[in-house]
Amino acid sequence: MPDSWQRRIDRATTLARGDAPSKALLTQYAAILAAQRTCYDALVADGQRLTGSLDRDLPDVRMCAARAFSTVRGFLPTEISSDAPDNDAAIDQLLSDGWRATSAPFFARVVLQPYAEALARLGRRPAERGLESTPGRAECPFCGGPPQVSVLRRDSGSDGGGRELVCALCSTSWALRRILCVHCGEEDEHRLKYFHTPAFDHVRVDSCDTCLHYLKAVDLTRLGIAVPVVDEVASGALDIWAHEHGLTKVEVNLVGL
Ligand SMILES: [Zn+2]
Numbered sequence: 005m006p007d008s009w010q011r012r013i014d015r016a017t018t019l020a021r022g023d024a025p026s027k028a029l030l031t032q033y034a035a036i037l038a039a040q041r042t043c044y045d046a047l048v049a050d051g052q053r054l055t056g057s058l059d060r061d062l063p064d065v066r067m068c069a070a071r072a073f074s075t076v077r078g079f080l081p082t083e084i085s086s087d088a089p090d091n092d093a094a095i096d097q098l099l100s101d102g103w104r105a106t107s108a109p110f111f112a113r114v115v116l117q118p119y120a121e122a123l124a125r126l127g128r129r130p131a132e133r134g135l136e137s138t139p140g141r142a143e144c145p146f147c148g149g150p151p152q153v154s155v156l157r158r159d160s161g162s163d164g165g166g167r168e169l170v171c172a173l174c175s176t177s178w179a180l181r182r183i184l185c186v187h188c189g190e191e192d193e194h195r196l197k198y199f200h201t202p203a204f205d206h207v208r209v210d211s212c213d214t215c216l217h218y219l220k221a222v223d224l225t226r227l228g229i230a231v232p233v234v235d236e237v238a239s240g241a242l243d244i245w246a247h248e249h250g251l252t253k254v255e256v257n258l259v260g261l
């Protein structure tokens with residue numbers, strides 16, 4: 005049974021082989037996932053040293069970052085790769101600022117995602133993030149960050165009224181009822197909409213008329229082989245549709261959609 009990183013890499017690779025318009029993006033995403041996986045494996049292997057305090061864990065995380073950045077620089081277009089920090093002080097600053105932000109920039113996320121996921125695996129709670137908790141907002145029970153995607157399964161609550169949210173940073177999932185906006189806590193079902201198109205039969209856009217935010221949901225009852233975070237990236241056309249309709253995403257994904 006492939007592990008969670010391998011499932012993501014395999015799914016992105018499979019989707020990149022198709023004729024989707026996002027083919028090139030998915031090829032890059034698969035390579036970024038592979039670099040993140042190397043980072044995650046190295047951090048978990050030295051897991052006894054990790055504390056959950058980024059300031060104290062920086063020597064290990066910085067080493068991962070330097071390796072990951074030099075890998076991804078090799079295949080990203082220059083206009084993106086030129087943003088990668090190229091010395092220790094700049095790496096530390098990027099990671100430290102990203103750790104304390106609800107939404108970190110691309111290169112910080114490349115490394116902070118596997119770091120946070122390693123902490124979740126090891127059960128070391130992230131410290132010093134200092135994120136403000138906002139009433140009504142769905143926040144990851146492990147790291148306090150926003151969700152990236154929601155997942156619908158056959159067994160999502162006995163009445164089918166549940167869903168799982170997947171954290172954008174540490175990949176922890178947690179249960180939340182469906183009739184609830186994850187951004188503002190709106191519970192009026194008449195103000196909560198969803199958009200679905202046959203072009204992405206297993207992905208939908210859940211939006212809220214009150215705060216005009218949206219989150220995509222991947223419905224595993226429609227496509228059991230989907231890997232939610234990857235299918236979320238692959239359905240970028242839905243993000244374009246949502247933006248054209250005046251909606252803001254609860255949290256942009258790693259590739260900036
Ligand atoms: Zn989290």
Ligand SMILES: [Zn+2]
Pocket residue numbers: 185186187188189190212213214215216217
């Ligand atoms: Zn809302």
